[in-house]
Amino acid sequence: MSSVLSCQQLSKVYRQGDVETPVLADLNLEVKKGELLAIVGSSGCGKSTFLHLAGALDLPSAGHVFINDIDIHTLDDKKRAKFRNQHIGFIYQFHHLMMEFTAEENVAMPLLIRGDAPKLAVLEARKVLEQVGLAHRMSHKPSALSGGERQRVAIARALVTKPAIILADEPTGNLDFDTAEAIYQLIKQLNQQVQTSFVVVTHDLTLAGKMDRQLKLDHGKLLPLDE
Ligand SMILES: Nc1ncnc2c1ncn2[C@@H]1O[C@H](COP(=O)(O)OP(=O)(O)O)[C@@H](O)[C@H]1O
Numbered sequence: 540m541s542s543v544l545s546c547q548q549l550s551k552v553y554r555q556g557d558v559e560t561p562v563l564a565d566l567n568l569e570v571k572k573g574e575l576l577a578i579v580g581s582s583g584c585g586k587s588t589f590l591h592l593a594g595a596l597d598l599p600s601a602g603h604v605f606i607n608d609i610d611i612h613t614l615d616d617k618k619r620a621k622f623r624n625q626h627i628g629f630i631y632q633f634h635h636l637m638m639e640f641t642a643e644e645n646v647a648m649p650l651l652i653r654g655d656a657p658k659l660a661v662l663e664a665r666k667v668l669e670q671v672g673l674a675h676r677m678s679h680k681p682s683a684l685s686g687g688e689r690q691r692v693a694i695a696r697a698l699v700t701k702p703a704i705i706l707a708d709e710p711t712g713n714l715d716f717d718t719a720e721a722i723y724q725l726i727k728q729l730n731q732q733v734q735t736s737f738v739v740v741t742h743d744l745t746l747a748g749k750m751d752r753q754l755k756l757d758h759g760k761l762l763p764l765d766e
């Protein structure tokens with residue numbers, strides 16, 4: 540079986556006027572179906588940049604990203620947005636929930652965007668919120684949720700479309716130890732239930748150590764953690 544995510548010779552150089560900031564250089568990566576991969580690296584080394592390219596949120600300067608064998612950066616904007624909605628889940632470091640909507644509305648949003656009927660979308664959102672332990676918080680807005688609860692809503696939103704892969708940017712970065720552990724347990728459980736692959740960027744070595752594989756982003760490339 541081929542990889543869920545395949546990055547080939549991926550490079551990113553930010554350009555602002557005459558200033559060039561090279562961040563990723565000929566990076567290669569294969570992630571298998573159902574794999575839990577952790578990527579660690581120092582602040583500013585390019586972890587978020589990498590996730591944004593892998594998640595079709597930003598364009599590479601060179602190279603390719605394949606998800607389920609589709610070269611995502613060759614798709615036009617509309618097709619890419621649709622592909623992202625259907626196949627990729629993204630968990631941001633700071634939840635990025637819509638503050639004026641309830642938990643269930645936030646989670647239903649990706650389904651509404653893909654054209655599901657509102658009633659069905661809300662039913663599905665409720666199911667996933669139950670799965671992440673938030674049955675009692677469906678109609679709360681993010682301002683009435685704790686940090687860990689918001690992050691679980693964000694995970695539910697990433698998961699609701701049953702994507703092939705979830706990309707998570709420091710999902711436990713702002714959480715205390717017990718909440719971080721609960722988030723990890725949730726990732727593991729969902730991974731086992733639905734075979735979703737996860738790429739988790741983290742500086743939390745405890746979390747990283749629990750994944751199937753650990754890589755370090757260093758000088759624009761991914762290396763085994765112990766090199
Ligand atoms: N839009 C941008 N324009 C210019 N430089 C950027 C931009 N985004 C990030 N950078 C630079 O790229 C490097 C990697 O950033 P980032 O991927 O956010 O690192 P990390 O997530 O590992 O902390 C940093 O040096 C940052 O300053």
Ligand SMILES: [Mg+2]
Pocket residue numbers: 586587588708
């Ligand atoms: Mg970052």
